[in-house]
Amino acid sequence: MKPLYFLLFLLTTTAQAQTLLSGKVTDRKGHALPGANVFLKGTYDGTSTDTLGRFSFETFEKDTATLAVSYMGYESFERKLLLDQKEVVLTAKLEELANELNTVVITAGAFEASDEKRMAMLKPLDIVTTAGAAADITGAMQLLPGAQRVGEQEGLFVRGGSGLETKVVIDGMIVQNPFFSSVPDVQQRGRFNPFMFKGTSFSTGGYSAQYGQALSSVLLLNTTDKTSGNGLGVSLNLASAGLNYDHATEKQSVSVVGYYGNLKPLFALVRQNIEWLHEPEFVGSSLTYRFKTSQTGLLKVYGMYSDSRMSMNSVVPGGEGIKNRLDLHNRNAFTTSTYTDSWAEGKWLLNSGFSYSRNSDNMAFDGLGMDRLDERTQARAVLTRLLSGNNSVLFGAEIHAINLQNGFGGTSYSLHDRYTAAFAETEIYLSRQMAGRVGVRTEYSSLLNRFNLAPRLSLAYKTGTYSQVSLAAGQFYQNPDYRYLYRNPDLNFERADHLILNYQVMKKGRTFRVETFYKNYAQLVREYTGQPFDTNPYRFPWGSTNNAGYGYAQGFDLFWRDQKTVKSLDYWVTYSYVDTRRLFQQYQVLATPTFASNHNVSLVAKRWFDQLKTSVGMTYAYTSGRPYYNPNHERFLTDKTPAVHNLSFTASKLTSIRGNFAVLYVAVDNLLNTRNVFTYRYTADGRTPNGYSRYAVGPQSYRSFFVGMQVFLSKKAVVKKEDL
Amino acid sequence: MKTIFISALTLVLSMTQLFAQSDKYTQAMTTTVDALNQQEGKQPDMAAYQELANRFERIATAEPKEWLPRYHAAYCYTMLGVMGDDATQKEQRLDKAEAMLKEVETLDGQPDDEVEVLKAFVAQGRLAIDPMSRWQTYGAVFGEHLAAAKAANADNPRIYVLEGTSLFYTPEQFGGGKKVAKPLFEKALEKFATFKSPGATYPQWGKGQAEWMAAQCNQ
Structure with missing residues (x-):
């Protein structure tokens, strides 16, 4: 019977061997963590810490056990214990998990608008609610630090760079024609609706090795992954009428948009500074299809087509009454499809895409045919591997086939380029306080028959709970403007070197x-004509060219945003300073280019009035004078235009029309009716045959207004103020 | 003989231990769920919900095959995710709730409607953190989960509690407000009257909230 006794003995000892576990749970610095979960793994024994972080509980477990402590936002703590005493006392020090507040983020040069969880300085919604942006993505970006406003041209002019030095990228794919076709002295809008995108990142330099072909900046747009399935909607405003339809099921969703626009009614109400012969008229449509191929895979297909025509009289310097007629018929198609997926619990990520775009401009300027046609086909794949501790490494490649045709007064030029690039980049967190991103990109252009190798580097160091400093540096290459390549394919890439230092709280x-x-510019294209500077925006560069140009841009910018001090008021202030000179194109001396303004200030404020269900916004934008070419002045580009001021207003109201939800909006641009001048154009020799040696290029209209509405016809649609 | 006797004894002992374990589970669940139900309709108490979440989590770690403790822990974390004013913390708690729900889905026995309702609640919590920017994304997610819950069991009263709450906070002009929210709370209360919970430890929450909100609608 001995064994039985033994068993009984064992049972009784088990019953008696009760251990008291007690102690304290703190963070690394010894601050108490109340409400932490303290328990023995695999048992029911445990407790929560009190307000002082203390715990104590009893257990009947014997021999060894694992004590576990978990607390939200901290790494869980585990310790093996020997339960051979009546009492075990211990202190558990928990390490904080990486989060937004305690981990540095690489930010130099980047300005993000994203609705993902991380903090972003600008939300996508800010784009449409900002006065003076006209619900245009680039319109809003122009109010951010680093951008210089150029009133008579489309594009983003960043830190002394020209509009051609910024690339617009949708889901990783370069957009060949992000704006409506350019016409002389009239700024064009972007082709894309801000609501298409879940996130926007505006880089003012030092950007990732994933992107290339932009000397100054990239504007990265990421399309949304799903729609809300709102059904049918109607939009109606002074310029256009459109229908949109959204349908979503669990795995798939489709959005269709169709619109027709004619600016005749608007231009009849708003005095135009341009003599229109045929007000812009356009028709277009787009289709988006998204398909969740699996729990992790997502296929997105987007296609759009638009057709627009217009005709205007373009002013000729040198005489009233002499005008050049311009006719433009534009057809634009853009399709892009992307497939994203992840494997091994998100450790491997794939981003791939294929895109085709075709743009044709049937254009006649002063009776001369100026037809343009361009096509770009591109494919891209990026594979990312996430490693422990936030570290990651990515590899990718892209290939583009570009065809361009351009007619210049009867002569037709064409070129084909096959552009390929490969890149690799890694993000390394040396600690929570210090992180770095190192990348390299190599590109080959078949047209130039040359390679380049561009290193990129970013560092970030956290200086306090809310502040950090960052540094970014890198080399950036871009093919020269295709107009030079028609006659001289022996040119080299143009290059810019960036160095950026950033501090933010x-x-x-x-x-x-x-x-x-x-910013250092090198290998810029210079053209030698042996003749005076020619300001004709449609001139064909017929001179000999090489890559002897160079230049620099330096400066700083400030940004302050406050959404806290006054309830429902959100405002921001930006100031950008740039000092830049370059010797390029037809320039014969180093000079500040015509598109650069030294000082840009913007004050943006918006407020939500809950009782009125109305959001109101005001923006004031100041741009200092820009150099213009005066043939009568001996020193090149030393004359400056007066500064440009613009005060604008916008309001949107939520209401219902016959039981259907509706958003009404009104916008007024240039409230003070300021007679802004963007630049002057002179006759080629600067002489004054009949008293008019120059004319001033100003905005299309001075004070102008715009009203419109969006109605949701489906009963499914629930519009909140958040939809504004 | 002796060996047989000892083996039998060991067997019995281990059996009792096994029963003891499952007894322990039932007892722990009953008391904890009771404590949770006590919180219903009360002024939200963060410390109390954290303590309950911890208790459910402890049971969950001891019982890797049970979905209920995970479900209740997820519910507690969702409640914690709509309390307080620190956005980062709210986000972390909702992350935790989502992680718990993910575990629930891999286990047997969990009813689809309850899981979908809780997922919708998580989406509502996310939306509330930054409604201006998140409406488009999480408004849709919220709707999808509720639709899925209805498809699984349209008699689940909690569906209408969430639906009503969402409408309650939507401005009148846009199809929201007390008037339209009220019938939903009434519907929820009707459903609560007939809803048969499969067990005392199954989800019970929502009735108190429906009563409180319905009263608010009358004011």
């Missing part, structure tokens, strides 16, 4: 950011 609804930069 983000604390609960308030952001302060200062960034200083130096």
Whole structure:
């Protein structure tokens, strides 16, 4: 019977061997963590810490056990214990998990608008609610630090760069024609609706090795992954009428948009500074299809087509009454499809895409045919591997086939380029306080028959709970403007070197950011004509060319945003300073280019009035004078236009029309009716045959207004103020 | 003989231990769910919900095959995710709730409607953190989960509690407000009257909220 006794003995000892576990749970610095879960793994024994972080509980477990402590936002703590005493006392020190507040983020040069969880300085919604942006993505970006406003041209002019030095990228794919076709002295809008995108990142330099072909900046747009399935909607405004339809099922969703626009009614109400012969008229449609191929895979297909025509009289310097007629018929198609997926619990990520775009401009300027046609086909794949501790490494490649045709007064030029690029980049977190991103990109252009190799580097160091400093540097290459390549395919890539230093503080609804930069331009194309500077925007570069151009841009910008101090009021202030000179194109001396303004200031404010269900926004934008070419002045580009001021207003109201939800909006641009001048154009010799040696290029109209509405016809649609 | 006797004894002992374990589970669940139900309709108490979440989590770690403790822990974390004013913390708690729900889905026995309702609640919590920017994304997610819950069991009263709450906070002009929300709370209360819970430890929440909100609608 001995064994039985033994068993009984064992049972009784088990019953008696009760251990008291007690102690304290703190963070690394010894601060108490109340409400932490303390328990023995695999048992029911445990407790929560009290307000002082203390715990104590009893257990009947014997021999060894694992004590586990978990607390939200901290790494869980585990310790093996020997339960051979009546009492075990211990202190558990928990390490904080990486989060937004305690981990540095690489930010130099980047300005993000994203609705993902991380803090972003600008939300996508800000784009449409900002006065003066006209619900245009680039319109809003122009009010951010680093951008210089150029009133008579489309595009983003960043830190002394021209509009051609910024690339617009949708889901990784370069957009060949992001704006409506350019016409002389009239700024064009972007082709894309801000609501298509879940996130926007505006880089003012030092951007990732994933992107190339942009000397100054990239504007990265990421399309949304799903629609809300709102059914049918109607939009109606002074310029256009459109229908949109959204349908979503669990795995698939489709959005269709169709619109017709004619600016005749608007131009009849708003005095135009341009003599229109045929007001812009356009028709277009787009289709988006998204398919969840699996739990992790997503296929997105987007296609759009638009057809627009217009005709205007373009002013000729040198005489009233002499005008050049311009006719333009544009047809534009853009399709892009992307497939994203991840494997091994998200450790491997794939981003791939294929895109085709075709743009044709049937254009006649002063009776001369100026037809343009361009096509771009591109494919891209990026594979990312996430490693432990936030580290990651990615590899990718892209290939583009580009065809261009251009007629210049009867002669037709064409070129084909096959552009390929490969890149690799890694993000390394040396600690929570210090992170780096190192990348390299190599590109080959069949047209130039040359390679380049562009290194990129970013570093970020966290200086406090809410502040950090970052540094970015890198080399950026771009093919020369295709107009030079028609006659001289022996040109080399143009190059820019960036160095950026950034400091920012983000604390609960308030952001302060200062960034200083130096940009070196090299290998810029110079043209030698042996004749005076020709300002004709449609001139064909017939002179001999080489890559002897160079230049620099330096300056700083400031940003302050406050969403906290006054309830429902959100405002931001930006100031950008740039000092830049270059010797390029037809320039014969180093000079500040015509598109660069030294000072840009913007004040943006918006407020939501809950009782009126109305959002109101005001924006004031100041742009200092820009150099213009005066043939009568001996020193090149030393005359400056007066500064440009613009005060604008916008309001949107939520209401219902016959039981259907509706958003009404009104916008007024240039409230003070300021007679802004963007630049002057002179006769080629600067002489004054009949008293008019120059004319001033100003906005299309001075004070102007716009009204419109969006109605949701489906009963499914629930519009909140958040939809504004 | 002796060996047989000892083996039998060991068997019995281990059996009792096994029963003890399952007894322990039932007892722990009953008391904890009771404590949770006590919170219903009360002024939200963060410390109390954290303590309950911890208790459910402890049971969950001890019982890797049970979906209920995970479900209740997820519910507690969702409640914690709509309390307080620190956006980062709310986000972390909702992340935790989502992680718990993911575990629930891999286990046997969980009713689709309850899981979908809770997922919708999580989406509502996310939306509430930054409604201006998140409406488009999480408004849709919220709707999808509720639709899925209805498809699984349209008699689940909690569906209408969430639906009503969402409408309650939507401005009148846009199809929301007390008037339209009220019938939903009434519908929820009707459903609560007939809803048969499969067990005392199954989800019970929502009735208190429906009563409170319905009263608010009358004001």
